[in-house]
Amino acid sequence: MKSYLSRLRTLTRAVSALAVASVLLVQTAQAGTFMPECYKPGLGDTGTIKHAKKEGPYRVALVNGHTGIPWREQMIKSVKVWAAAPENAKNITELKVVSTGSDVAAQIAAIDNFIQAGYDAIAFIAVNPTAFDAVIKRAKQAGTVLVSFDNPVDNPSVLRITPEWIEFEGIIKAQSVVNQMKEPKGKILEIRGIQGNSTDRDRHLGVQKVLAKYPDIEVVEVVGNWDTGTVQKVTADAIAVHGFFDAIICQHGCRGVTNAIKATGHPPVPVGGDAENGFVKALAMNDIPGISVSTSPGQGPVAVRAAIALLQGGEFPALVNVPTPYVETKDMKPNVNYFPDEPDTLETVTGYAVCGADMVFTPAQLNAQSADNN
Amino acid sequence: MTAFLDIHLRRNNRALLAWLVLGGLLVYFLYIHPRGASIGVLSAWANQGTALAFLAVGQTIVVLSRGVDLSIGPIMALTNCLASHLVNGGPLELAFGIAVVVLAGAVCGAINGIVVVFGKIQPIIATLATGAIYSGFALIVRPIPGGSIDEMLSELTTGDLAGILPSSIVMLLVLVCLFWLPVSKASLGRSIVAVGSSEQAAYMSGLKVDRAKIAAYTLSGIFASFSGLFIGFQTLSGDPSIGLPYTLNSIAAVVIGGTALTGGAGSILGSIAGALILRTIGSLIFFTGLPPLAQPLFEGTVLLVAVAFGATRLLRINNRLEVFR
Numbered sequence: 001m002k003s004y005l006s007r008l009r010t011l012t013r014a015v016s017a018l019a020v021a022s023v024l025l026v027q028t029a030q031a032g033t034f035m036p037e038c039y040k041p042g043l044g045d046t047g048t049i050k051h052a053k054k055e056g057p058y059r060v061a062l063v064n065g066h067t068g069i070p071w072r073e074q075m076i077k078s079v080k081v082w083a084a085a086p087e088n089a090k091n092i093t094e095l096k097v098v099s100t101g102s103d104v105a106a107q108i109a110a111i112d113n114f115i116q117a118g119y120d121a122i123a124f125i126a127v128n129p130t131a132f133d134a135v136i137k138r139a140k141q142a143g144t145v146l147v148s149f150d151n152p153v154d155n156p157s158v159l160r161i162t163p164e165w166i167e168f169e170g171i172i173k174a175q176s177v178v179n180q181m182k183e184p185k186g187k188i189l190e191i192r193g194i195q196g197n198s199t200d201r202d203r204h205l206g207v208q209k210v211l212a213k214y215p216d217i218e219v220v221e222v223v224g225n226w227d228t229g230t231v232q233k234v235t236a237d238a239i240a241v242h243g244f245f246d247a248i249i250c251q252h253g254c255r256g257v258t259n260a261i262k263a264t265g266h267p268p269v270p271v272g273g274d275a276e277n278g279f280v281k282a283l284a285m286n287d288i289p290g291i292s293v294s295t296s297p298g299q300g301p302v303a304v305r306a307a308i309a310l311l312q313g314g315e316f317p318a319l320v321n322v323p324t325p326y327v328e329t330k331d332m333k334p335n336v337n338y339f340p341d342e343p344d345t346l347e348t349v350t351g352y353a354v355c356g357a358d359m360v361f362t363p364a365q366l367n368a369q370s371a372d373n374n
Numbered sequence: 375m376t377a378f379l380d381i382h383l384r385r386n387n388r389a390l391l392a393w394l395v396l397g398g399l400l401v402y403f404l405y406i407h408p409r410g411a412s413i414g415v416l417s418a419w420a421n422q423g424t425a426l427a428f429l430a431v432g433q434t435i436v437v438l439s440r441g442v443d444l445s446i447g448p449i450m451a452l453t454n455c456l457a458s459h460l461v462n463g464g465p466l467e468l469a470f471g472i473a474v475v476v477l478a479g480a481v482c483g484a485i486n487g488i489v490v491v492f493g494k495i496q497p498i499i500a501t502l503a504t505g506a507i508y509s510g511f512a513l514i515v516r517p518i519p520g521g522s523i524d525e526m527l528s529e530l531t532t533g534d535l536a537g538i539l540p541s542s543i544v545m546l547l548v549l550v551c552l553f554w555l556p557v558s559k560a561s562l563g564r565s566i567v568a569v570g571s572s573e574q575a576a577y578m579s580g581l582k583v584d585r586a587k588i589a590a591y592t593l594s595g596i597f598a599s600f601s602g603l604f605i606g607f608q609t610l611s612g613d614p615s616i617g618l619p620y621t622l623n624s625i626a627a628v629v630i631g632g633t634a635l636t637g638g639a640g641s642i643l644g645s646i647a648g649a650l651i652l653r654t655i656g657s658l659i660f661f662t663g664l665p666p667l668a669q670p671l672f673e674g675t676v677l678l679v680a681v682a683f684g685a686t687r688l689l690r691i692n693n694r695l696e697v698f699r
Contacts, residue, residue, distance in 0.1 A: 098660045103619045104609060106656055109422035113657065116415045117408035128616075130519045131609030134528055154520075198518065372664075 034314035038355035039306065042164065042319030049159050051145050053313035057093045058120040060304060063110050064099040065127035065151075070276075070345035072099070072125070073371035075150075075297035078351060079123075080369040081361050082301035088358065091308050097372075104131045111135050114144070121145040121307035123300070129154045129198065145310045149303040150295075151199070156318050159310065161303050163295045164321040165199055169251065170206025172326050173272040176291040177247050178214060180270040180328070185216030186246030189238050191224040191231055193251045203251055220245070224253055228278075231256025232263075239264045247271070255344060258282035275325075278344025284332040292337070293326040298351030298359055305355075325349045339363055388632025388683075389644025396647045399654040406661050413534045420540035421532050423653035425450070425605045427546055429620055430627035430645040431554065432483075432597030437628050439590040440570040440637025441490060441497035445505030446598045446624055447617030449482045452512040453602030458521025458612025461603070468524055476599045482508055483595020487588030505621070512614040519613040528607040542604065546646065549600055554642055557593065566590045570637025627652055630680045652676075 033039060033048060062079055064072055076097055082088055083095045096114070100106040104127050114122050115138055122144060126132055132153045139146045140157070152160035178184050190207055193200035211217055222238050224231035231253040239245070239260065247270040250257045254273025259282075261268065268288040273279050275294030283290050302322060310316065327337050334340055338348055342363050350366065351359040403419065404411040429446050436443040453475050460471030482504070489500045535541050557563040565586035568576040577583050605616060625635075631648030633640025655672060664672070 100656075100660075101619070104613065104616060105422050105425055105605060106653075108608060109418050109653075109657065110660060112418035112421070113407070113415070113660065116412065116418060128519045128609070128611075128613050130521070130611035131613060133610045134525070134532065134608065 033316050034306070034309045035355065038302065038322070038352060038359075039161075039316055039320045040323065041317035042160075042162070042321045043166075045156070045317065045319035047156055047318035048315050049157075049310070049318045050313070050315040051310045052143070054120060054143075054311045056091050056308075056311065058091060058308060058311050059094045059096075059118070060092055060307060061096045061098070061114040061119045061122045062300065062304065063107060063114070063122060063124035064097070065102065065107055065125050067099045067101055071297050071347060074347050074350075074366060075125075075300035076371045077366045077369040078297055078361050079300040079304055081365045082358060083304065085358055088305075088308075091312075095304075099371075100127075102127055104128050108132065108135050111146075112138065115139050115142045118142075119144060120311055121147065121304075123147040123149060123303040123307050125150045126153045127151075145307050147303045147307045147310070149299050152319075159306060159316050159318065159320065161299060161306065161320045161322060163324055165202035166206035166209065168206065168293060168295070168324050169203035169249075170208075170210045172324055173291055173293045174207045174210040174249055176326070176328060177249055177270045177272040178210065178217070180289045180291070181247050184214045187218050187220060187242060187244070189235065189242075189245045189248045190219050190221045191234065191248065191250040191254075191257065192221060193224065193226045195223060200251065207249055217246075224250065224256065226252035228253040228256045228259075228276075232259045235260035236264055239266050245269060250274070255279045255282065258286070258288065261288070262286075275347055275349045276344060277339055277342055277346040277348050280327075280332060280338040280348050281340065281344070283329045284334070284338055287329070289329050291326055291328045292332070292348070293324060294347065294349035296325060296349040296351055297347050298349070298355075298361070301359060302352055302355055305359075322352055323354050325352065389641035389647065392631045392644045392647035392651065396651050396654065399651060399658065403654055403658055403661070406658070408661075413537050413540070417532065417534050417540040417542070419654070419657065420543045420650075421608055422657065423650040424542040424546055425601045425608070426620060426623055426627060426653060427646045427649035428549075428597050428601035428604060429624035430631065430649040431546075431550055431642050432594035432601075433624040433628050434631070434633050434640055434642050434645040435554070435566065435590050435597070436497070436594045437625075437633055437635060438570045438637060438640055439566045439587055440573070441587065441590065442501065442625065442635075443483075443486060443591065443594045443598075444498060444501040444621055445482070445486055445508055446501075446594060447619075447621035448505040448508035448512065449479055449595055449598035449617075450602040450605065450620060451614055451617035452482065452508045452515065453479045453599040454606050454616055455512045455516040455521070455602075455612040455614055457603050457606040458516060458523055461523050461527065461606065463524075468527065472603065475603055476596060479595040479597075479599025479602065480592050481595070483592040483598070484588060486595065487591030490591065491584045491587050509614070509617070512617075516612045516614050519611055519615075521612045523606045523610045523612075525610065528610055531604065531607045545604075549597075550642060550646075553593065553596060557589070558642075562586060562589055567638055571639070623652060624649075626677045629677060648680075 083092050098110050100110050107127055111122055126148055136155055136158055147159045149161040152162045192204055222234040224234050235257050248257055249272045252274045255276055255278035257271055271288055271290035275292045280292045350361040353360050407415055409415050433443055433446055456478055457475045460474055486501050486504050490497050531541055531545055533541050535544055565581045568581055569583050569586045627648035628645045630651055631644030
């Protein structure tokens with residue numbers, strides 16, 4: 001009888017625990033994730049990420065890989081601008097920025113050093129998507145929050161922030177280019193990025209998906225390596241071989257396209273490209289129809305803010321797709337979408353407006369910062 | 375071991391100097407590190423330098439024979455990619471995988487040696503060409519980064535021993551003792567150095583010049599495979615482009631370690647110190663806040679100073695013709 005009673009008690013306890021757990025589960029689902037309009041869950045990934053809450057203010061590190069790229073330099077500057085704003089500075093005791101170059105061992109060591117030094121959070125752009133599993137494990141053991149952005153790691157236990165490339169290049173860019181053509185037929189030049197890179201693969205897939213709907217469109221593919229000089233060369237070569245294109249879709253380094261159009265005297269046709277000042281300026285000032293689609297260096301502060309929100313107990317989708325800002329030629333305005341007095345390499349979309357007013361920066365604010373380590 | 379060290383130090387005061395510089399840099403690094411001296415910091419520091427140190431050892435052996443191995447980075451990448459397929463599963467599979475990876479490194483190295491010796495092609499051209507081929511194979515084996523490598527081995531090799539010593543450094547020294555020490559004591563090792571010092575004299579003395587050269591490149595391939603394996607333990611994956619920054623840095627480490635690029639004189643231990651010096655400078659740059667773009671400038675300057683320092687022996691020579699001996 002006694003054992004029966006105790007078993008019953010265990011059973012009731014288990015049932016009530018289950019009930020409490022289910023209530024908690026519903027609550028989290030209702031409470032939702034941190035700033036869902038900015039940190040949208042990525043396609044095909046339903047997991048969420050949450051860390052144990054820590055008291056602030058925090059010590060935060062930013063680990064960049066490749067150096068000498070204007071986008072990366074602007075990213076570092078925007079993180080510094082954001083972190084210096086009083087409402088954000090109160091949460092940060094120290095912000096340390098390092099750029100490690102292309103050597104994966106150096107980047108792993110940099111993250112290890114920050115973990116060892118007891119930093120609360122580390123945001124990083126991985127030089128390689130697969131090499132960080134061991135260091136991610138060490139971060140977890142030490143209780144350090146990691147946020148991977150731009151080129152995210154393939155590890156679902158880390159918050160990853162990236163644009164949705166298929167939508168970015170396809171539904172937004174390619175579709176707009178087709179819509180701006182006189183009629184959806186003829187030859188389109190597609191200028192791709194670095195071969196073997198997963199971003200190039202996804203962006204190409206996006207273009208293919210959209211263009212598959214138009215049987216009268218023929219696509220010519222060339223490889224521009226996301227580099228302005230290479231893009232200009234391959235565009236000029238393609239124009240020399242094919243004579244005329246009805247539209248051009250370019251991944252990155254698209255100032256090369258407008259340069260080549262100018263150099264070869266090719267008539268203005270719709271061009272889809274990036275958001276570098278030089279490219280947007282060329283579209284707007286020469287009345288070339290087209291669209292500028294941006295992956296903004298503002299991803300840096302978006303990632304650092306996420307790291308701090310994680311430390312404060314916020315919940316995030318495990319894979320976040322930042323919204324994609326874009327503007328078509330007819331809507332481009334000086335000193336909003338392009339900056340006549342700034343260098344061609346400036347990324348015109350300095351931040352993600354939907355992510356809050358503190359996420360958009362003026363060129364003057366950025367120029368006041370340096371991209372150096374500190 | 376002490377006798378081995380003793381001989382090396384007496385013969386090669388430049389290697390000793392490299393170790394002193396390394397010691398100074400390491401103390402300074404631990405001093406400015408926010409965490410200070412701890413086994414975790416030391417392990418991260420050692421792990422960062424070990425892959426390069428393995429390559430520096432391989433490169434030194436080739437340089438001692440008056441050659442140079444520009445394919446050492448590609449061999450490292452190829453073996454790293456192979457490891458990401460093979461070094462996984464049960465103990466038998468692991469042993470088999472590691473054996474195949476090391477064998478692949480040895481074969482690549484032997485091919486280099488054969489091309490240099492029988493093709494009668496300058497080492498710099500021969501290994502540049504074979505390096506391109508090995509890079510191609512690495513891309514075929516693993517077109518984009520990925521794969522997986524045994525986690526237990528990773529923790530064993532990148533962690534620490536009893537909380538005192540970084541296991542990567544211990545593994546490095548053990549493998550050098552196993553693979554280079556016996557060779558250097560035998561006639562084969564003496565032949566490698568003799569060939570580097572003066573090929574004609576070595577030939578006239580009846581040494582097997584061809585065999586010595588092929589052996590030097592093969593050993594270089596073997597150490598490159600250790601490097602590929604270790605970077606695999608560090609990253610738990612394979613990456614075909616991982617070797618890119620390593621070839622030049624391995625040569626820099628050799629020079630900083632006091633080995634003459636003209637062959638015939640130098641020290642493996644010096645090169646290990648050279649590799650660790652390069653990496654420590656990199657880490658110091660983080661914590662001292664120097665701009666990242668200054669890192670290559672700094673490394674280049676260190677290299678130049680080291681080479682210039684090596685040339686100071688010219689000042690002590692009475693007859694200028696001695697330089698050409």
